[in-house]
Amino acid sequence: MPPTNKKDEDEEDDSDEGEPDVMFKVKLEKPEPAGVKISKKNVCLVTISKNEEIDKEEEDKKKLIEYFLS
Numbered sequence: 894m895p896p897t898n899k900k901d902e903d904e905e906d907d908s909d910e911g912e913p914d915v916m917f918k919v920k921l922e923k924p925e926p927a928g929v930k931i932s933k934k935n936v937c938l939v940t941i942s943k944n945e946e947i948d949k950e951e952e953d954k955k956k957l958i959e960y961f962l963s
Contacts, residue, residue: 915941 919937924930
């Protein structure tokens with residue numbers, strides 16, 4: 894069995910989930926304050942990935958808040 898790296902395992906896990914990662918480009922223009930420079934490519938790639946652990950923590954916090962409010 895060939896060795897696998899962590900990245901390969903993560904990619905396989907992401908494909909099993911129903912919701913894919915969201916990826917988009919942001920074009921950067923007119924940087925401020927003066928003196929800030931951006932590269933010639935002037936774009937930024939943003940990836941928003943779904944994480945079940947964070948979702949569970951958020952759900953637990955929501956339940957705790959609802960408990961205290963009731």
